Amino acid sequence: xxxxxxxxxxxxxxxxxxxxxxxxxxxxxxxxxxxxxxxxxxxxxxxxxxxxxxxxxxxxxxxxxxxxxxxxxxxxxxxxxxxxxxxxxxxxxxxxxxxxxxxxxxxxxxxxxxxxxxxxxxxxxxxxxxxxxxxxxxxxxxxxxxxxxxxxxxxxxxxxxxxxxxxxxx
Amino acid sequence: xxxxxxxxxxxxxxxxxxxxxxxxxxxxxxxxxxxxxxxxxxxxxxxxxxxxxxxxxxxxxxxxxxxxxxxxxxxxxxxxxxxxxxxxxxxxxxxxxxxxxxxxxxxxxxxxxxxxxxxxxxxxxxxxxxxxxxxxxxxxxxxxxxxxxxxxxxxxxxxxxxxxxxxxxxxxxxxxxxxxxxxxxxxxxxxxxxxxxxxxxxxxxxxxxxxxxxxxxxxxxxxxxxxxxxxxxxxxxxxxxxxxxxxxxxxxxxxxxxxxxxxxxxxxxxxxxxxxxxxxx
Numbered sequence: 153x154x155x156x157x158x159x160x161x162x163x164x165x166x167x168x169x170x171x172x173x174x175x176x177x178x179x180x181x182x183x184x185x186x187x188x189x190x191x192x193x194x195x196x197x198x199x200x201x202x203x204x205x206x207x208x209x210x211x212x213x214x215x216x217x218x219x220x221x222x223x224x225x226x227x228x229x230x231x232x233x234x235x236x237x238x239x240x241x242x243x244x245x246x247x248x249x250x251x252x253x254x255x256x257x258x259x260x261x262x263x264x265x266x267x268x269x270x271x272x273x274x275x276x277x278x279x280x281x282x283x284x285x286x287x288x289x290x291x292x293x294x295x296x297x298x299x300x301x302x303x304x305x306x307x308x309x310x311x312x313x314x315x316x317x318x319x320x321x322x
Numbered sequence: 323x324x325x326x327x328x329x330x331x332x333x334x335x336x337x338x339x340x341x342x343x344x345x346x347x348x349x350x351x352x353x354x355x356x357x358x359x360x361x362x363x364x365x366x367x368x369x370x371x372x373x374x375x376x377x378x379x380x381x382x383x384x385x386x387x388x389x390x391x392x393x394x395x396x397x398x399x400x401x402x403x404x405x406x407x408x409x410x411x412x413x414x415x416x417x418x419x420x421x422x423x424x425x426x427x428x429x430x431x432x433x434x435x436x437x438x439x440x441x442x443x444x445x446x447x448x449x450x451x452x453x454x455x456x457x458x459x460x461x462x463x464x465x466x467x468x469x470x471x472x473x474x475x476x477x478x479x480x481x482x483x484x485x486x487x488x489x490x491x492x493x494x495x496x497x498x499x500x501x502x503x504x505x506x507x508x509x510x511x512x513x514x515x516x517x518x519x520x521x522x523x524x525x526x527x528x529x530x531x532x533x534x535x536x537x538x539x540x541x542x543x544x545x546x547x548x549x550x551x552x553x554x555x556x557x558x559x560x561x562x563x564x565x566x567x568x569x570x571x572x573x574x575x576x577x578x579x580x581x582x583x584x585x586x587x588x589x590x591x592x593x594x595x596x597x598x599x600x601x602x603x
Contacts, residue, residue, distance in 0.1 A: 173361055173365075173371040173373065173374075174361075175361055175362050175364075175365035175366075175371060176365070176371040176374065185362075185365075218358065224346075224347075224357065225345045225346065225347040225357070226345045226346065226347075227346060227373040228346035228357065228360075228361045228371060228372055228373050229373075270359075271355050271356050271359035273356035273357070273358045273359060274355060274356035274359065277356065
């Protein structure tokens with residue numbers, strides 16, 4: 153698992169979010185969870201009102217951001233934000249939310265096929281520790297572009313993970 | 323079958339820390355997973371989130387302590403890390419439907435009210451290939467005739483009743499076979515077992531057979547998968563996982579095992595399905 157290191161300026165995202173334990177479903181008998189439902193809400197919105205999002209950078213790129221807070225460690229609760237990137241914020245529809253990711257150095261890990269379902273967070277944290285890095289921000293980014301073919305075609309799919317990093321203090 | 327051992331290691335840590343500090347991150351570490359992967363895997367294995375399972379176990383043990391000790395409620399609350407009397411009481415009321423003081427005054431643990439620690443055997447049972455899903459059905463009245471006895475030792479009592487019923491029934495009686503355990507409300511441990519066969523015309527069969535009618539209403543029906551000895555694991559799954567998730571609760575203090583047209587004695591291996599009368603919470 154060898155990442156690419158790169159710098160990214162501020163990233164402006166417009167989308168929807170969920171806060172809680174995304175797998176805490178009252179209907180645990182389906183594979184559906186709150187992350188899937190948030191995606192469904194977004195794609196449904198884009199299908200009906202996609203034109204309302206102005207200055208979108210790419211029509212076939214999507215972001216899923218996991219943002220960790222105080223309750224993440226104690227209770228397993230965190231925010232899942234799914235959205236699209238825009239060049240600038242202007243007349244954002246009232247039913248969408250804005251997330252601004254700060255300019256940061258990222259280690260970008262590319263996952264292919266079944267590795268997408270693996271415990272890649274653990275693998276990434278292990279790599280960071282061994283390479284003398286640490287996370288610099290309390291979030292991680294999943295970057296979906298046309299290389300990702302869908303959960304039903306995972307063997308053919310590729311997903312990039314952007315992990316904000318900095319050199320670990322000596 | 324998925325690897326359930328990592329999740330079970332986390333469950334063991336939860337058990338060891340019911341009265342101590344524990345974070346979901348520590349549970350994940352016990353499983354050897356990252357936190358994100360852990361909460362996903364835990365929910366898939368246990369059908370409760372890690373935090374929800376922890377709370378259910380803490381409340382269950384606290385409820386037991388309320389009855390077996392004379393500790394103050396606030397001390398029990400603090401023992402199980404609820405932070406305050408108020409936080410504990412709110413959580414307790416949500417889980418048990420009454421305040422801790424009312425629970426203590428009542429003095430009896432209702433049957434199946436407490437969430438037991440999830441065993442590795444139960445985890446493996448509910449994740450075996452082809453493990454069936456329960457279904458909610460509307461059932462009309464079912465007329466049964468059979469033999470009933472107070473339960474002292476469930477398997478032995480049941481086996482004896484089935485043997486006697488086999489002798490008492492007329493040849494070619496046919497019909498579907500049911501084992502019904504009826505509990506005396508508020509007196510856990512005391513129950514009656516009825517070994518019975520469904521009869522369209524129960525009047526035809528009189529003494530020594532007893533008659534019982536399963537009331538019409540909403541039931542959950544779930545086929546049991548595996549040896550009959552593992553029926554308690556299927557019941558654990560229904561009471562402690564499926565019913566809370568489906569926001570249902572038992573409507574009557576009885577458990578019914580439907581054996582189809584093969585009675586649970588003799589050479590023919592009986593299949594079994596659990597029937598529980600239920601109502602919305």
